[in-house]
Amino acid sequence: xxxxxxxNFSIIAHIDHGKSxxxxxxxxxxxTIAKRDMQAQVLDDMELERERxxxxxxxxVELHYQAQDGExxxxxxxxxxxxxxFSYEVSRSLAACEGALLVVDAAQGVEAQTLAxxxxxxxxxxxxxPVINKIDLPSAQPDVVKAEIEEMIGLDASEAVLAxxxxxxxxxxxxxxxxxxxxxxxxxxxxPLKALIFDSIYDSYRGVVLNVRVFDGMVKVGDKIRLxxxxxxxxxxxxxxxxxxxxxxxFLMVGDVGYITASIKTIQDTRVGDTVTxxxxxxxxxxxxxxxxxxxxxSGMYPVDNxxxxxxxxxxxxxxxNDAALEFEPESSQALGFGxxxxxxxxxxxxxxxxxxxxxFNLDLIMTAPSVDYHVDLTDGTEVVIDNxxxxxxxxxxxxxxxxxxxxxxxxxNDYVGAVMELAQRKRGEFVTMDYLDTYRVNxxxxxxxxxxxxxxxxxxKSNTKGYASFDYEVTGYRPSDLVKMDILLNGESVDALSFIxxxxxxxxxGKAIVSKLKETIPRQQFEVPIQxxxxxxxxxxxxxxxxxxNVLAKCYGGDITRKRKLLEKQKAGKKRMKSVGSVEVxxxxxxxxxxxx
Ligand code: GTP
Numbered sequence: 001x002x003x004x005x006x007x008n009f010s011i012i013a014h015i016d017h018g019k020s021x022x023x024x025x026x027x028x029x030x031x032t033i034a035k036r037d038m039q040a041q042v043l044d045d046m047e048l049e050r051e052r053x054x055x056x057x058x059x060x061v062e063l064h065y066q067a068q069d070g071e072x073x074x075x076x077x078x079x080x081x082x083x084x085x086f087s088y089e090v091s092r093s094l095a096a097c098e099g100a101l102l103v104v105d106a107a108q109g110v111e112a113q114t115l116a117x118x119x120x121x122x123x124x125x126x127x128x129x130p131v132i133n134k135i136d137l138p139s140a141q142p143d144v145v146k147a148e149i150e151e152m153i154g155l156d157a158s159e160a161v162l163a164x165x166x167x168x169x170x171x172x173x174x175x176x177x178x179x180x181x182x183x184x185x186x187x188x189x190x191x192p193l194k195a196l197i198f199d200s201i202y203d204s205y206r207g208v209v210l211n212v213r214v215f216d217g218m219v220k221v222g223d224k225i226r227l228x229x230x231x232x233x234x235x236x237x238x239x240x241x242x243x244x245x246x247x248x249x250x251f252l253m254v255g256d257v258g259y260i261t262a263s264i265k266t267i268q269d270t271r272v273g274d275t276v277t278x279x280x281x282x283x284x285x286x287x288x289x290x291x292x293x294x295x296x297x298x299s300g301m302y303p304v305d306n307x308x309x310x311x312x313x314x315x316x317x318x319x320x321x322n323d324a325a326l327e328f329e330p331e332s333s334q335a336l337g338f339g340x341x342x343x344x345x346x347x348x349x350x351x352x353x354x355x356x357x358x359x360x361f362n363l364d365l366i367m368t369a370p371s372v373d374y375h376v377d378l379t380d381g382t383e384v385v386i387d388n389x390x391x392x393x394x395x396x397x398x399x400x401x402x403x404x405x406x407x408x409x410x411x412x413x414n415d416y417v418g419a420v421m422e423l424a425q426r427k428r429g430e431f432v433t434m435d436y437l438d439t440y441r442v443n444x445x446x447x448x449x450x451x452x453x454x455x456x457x458x459x460x461x462k463s464n465t466k467g468y469a470s471f472d473y474e475v476t477g478y479r480p481s482d483l484v485k486m487d488i489l490l491n492g493e494s495v496d497a498l499s500f501i502x503x504x505x506x507x508x509x510x511g512k513a514i515v516s517k518l519k520e521t522i523p524r525q526q527f528e529v530p531i532q533x534x535x536x537x538x539x540x541x542x543x544x545x546x547x548x549x550x551n552v553l554a555k556c557y558g559g560d561i562t563r564k565r566k567l568l569e570k571q572k573a574g575k576k577r578m579k580s581v582g583s584v585e586v587x588x589x590x591x592x593x594x595x596x597x598x
Contacts (some may be wrong), residue, residue: 004184005071006195009076009129010093011120012104014111014410014470016474021165022103023061023077029171030063031047060199060211060257062241064199067179075178076257078198080117084500088300091120091471092272095196096213101460102149105416106132106140106162109441110148111428114413115203118153122583127182130160130169136167144438150171152437161555171392185215185255192283193217193225195252195276196261202318206238208264212276215287220251225262232269233279234262244448247327247349267321268497276408283331295327295343296475297454298387300359300368300497302339308363309338315361316340321355326353331388335581336366340450341388344370347454366579368497368591372451374456375402375478390496392485395536401501402478404450407432407473410461419464427452428503450475451501486511488518489539492586497581511541519543519592522586526534554556 013019024420063075075399078093094100104110110291121128134141142162149157149191159266161177163170185318187194188594199211219225223236240248241258253256264270273318275286302311313330320326344350350370373387377400386392412420421431421444429446438443453473461469498518511533518531522545529545578585 002074002253003187003189003255005073006076006185006261007073007099007178007182008076008078008097008185008255008257009099009101009178009182010080010097010121011101011103012080012121012128013101013133014105014136015107017108017114017166019079020134022101022131022163022552023079023164025168025171026075026077027061027063029175030065031390031408032542043147047281050137058131060242060353062243062247062257065175065179068176070178070362073179075175078257082182091124093153093197093519094124094126096127096196097124098185099129099178101129101131102153102155103133103179104145104149106134106136106142106145107147109141110152111470112409112443113470116472116474118155122153128155129174129177130155130157131163131170133163133165135162135169135311136164139261148438159202160398164435170186176290179504187214187216187254189216189254190219191216191220192281193223193276193278195219195285196287197270197272198322200272202267202321203261206261206263208270208321209266210262210264210276212260214252214253214254216254216283216414217278218251218253219260219276219278223488224259225276226279226282227270227271227274229274230269232395232587234264236260236262236302238383245275251338261359267317270321270489295325295345296372296450297344297346297370298343298373299329299342299370300332300333300339300388301328301342302334302336302353302366302368302497302579303420304366305338311361312340312357312363312365315357316342319356319593325349329477333368333496336579336585336586337364348459351394354386357422366497366588368501369593370454371501372404372454374483374501376400377402381450382462389499389501392499392501395484400480403481405476405479405482406448406450406453406473408448408453409443410444410446410469410471411437412465413441417442417444420461420469421458423457423464424448427457447476448473449479449481449503455536478553483584484535486514487534488514489520489530489534490522491529491582492532494534495581495586507535508540511535514593515541515543519545519588521590521593522584524548525584527583 006045043485060076060078065071065075065076078096079133080093102118108402131171132145134140135142144155147158149155157590158388161170161173193216194216195212197210203209219236219239221239222235224233225236226233237246238343239252239258240246277283303309315326325345328340330343332338354365354367371387371389373385376384376386376393376398378397379399410420424446427448429448432447434442434444482504483501484504486500486502486507487494515533517532524545524547526548528547532539532542533541578587
């Protein structure tokens, strides 16, 4: 009977369409959280998320709602991230639900990224409840947005809820729709336990905390659980739900979404997507796992302080626990020492990992410019995969280099189609097709090399369309390209961590740009530092960082001591993110200058 009263759902929305605000209203409305305790946007609990205003980590909250039919329902709201890089996490959280609210901004309409997530939900057979948010805005056009939802997604939007999360309009209607439209979980309480791990975090006191959705059976404290992927067994020490703080329970049963702790100390033991069962009465077959998501962007991460290598390894292991898409393996660089080659879903994912490492684990890092992976056919008939430009074989040994291509769909108002096409062309894009979505908006499709997208495509797109374009891409395969490796020499020595791969047609222009960018970012040293860009042993661009003229302290001679100290401190702070490469001090920005060349 309890099972009939459970509703599991997530919210699918484009960034800024109001997901967090709506979640807050739902928490208030169900008294999960008293108004006076309401901190704006409870679901985004990580500091980083709050600052960037994006939802990264998954969260699940239990709510109780007394419906108009007089019954009380148990809702589990599972949060999903909204950015293009994170669709893997979206697919994890959707697998734990029977329904989803599709929130669309009444003034902005459907965006490319929302489509990708809605399709994931439709593939998972979720019941989708359309919600048109921000109807309080003067620019709201709910009828246009309804028509868009019907045309672009093929959902019936005639019954869409018109809501304003900000002013609290339509919230009750949404809750009623969840009761009437979203099915209760199926599954058998008497069957052996099957629970899906859709997220997990490491807690230094309790060990690994598994966030699970129970599909069959039940689990309680003292049970011996087995992780079906590796067969490891643990005794359950606590189960509970988040509401929104952790609340202990005696058990979790079929349909429930909650957490399990079992003194799991080694984070490698738990895999998101794995099935938890009971050791004494195991399920015969695991739940469908998640597909393995291939990282698309790679970068080297090095501790500024070489002694922190092991700390960095531990931190990466902990992050990987609830970020299955993060990959890393040790690598070394002549210039930077020992570090890790890390694989990410995209640039935002890379930024988020870097920031979390620095804030949550207190590490100072140097990161090398991101790169895609290249498939290189050698003249001896073998193929190698290169995700670090410095490992590109000698040109004379290469017969062909292939790079990843994506199908990019860019949704943009009519007026900006020209600007988008011009930009895509400039990034080696190949026009595929163009569809009018309505009288106002166009979906432009291009085939493009992924490497051009990771080099500031987002920023260029935004500035060329005054922020009106929305963008999504999927990788379609590898294609041969005329690519060359560019070496960067500082003080006559090639710096492996600065080398990059570039299309031959752009080599001259980028070589010049990077050399002048490096000249700006590398501070003056005690001696002159020549900077050169070279392909093979042909130098194509050069520049020089002049030597210091005077000692910073010189002008303080006899001067007051506090001023002297301030200067020294300033110098020290400036040094923090520097790495000595040979005899040259190179700051972090220099390694990223390749991204900011336009
Ligand atoms: P991410 O966390 O980045 O995915 O964004 P989000 O979808 O959670 O959006 P959020 O709830 O943070 O809302 C984005 C902005 O829209 C905020 O400034 C909100 O105050 C505003 N907003 C949300 N709902 C409404 C609404 O109904 N009407 C109006 N006028 N503004 C709203």
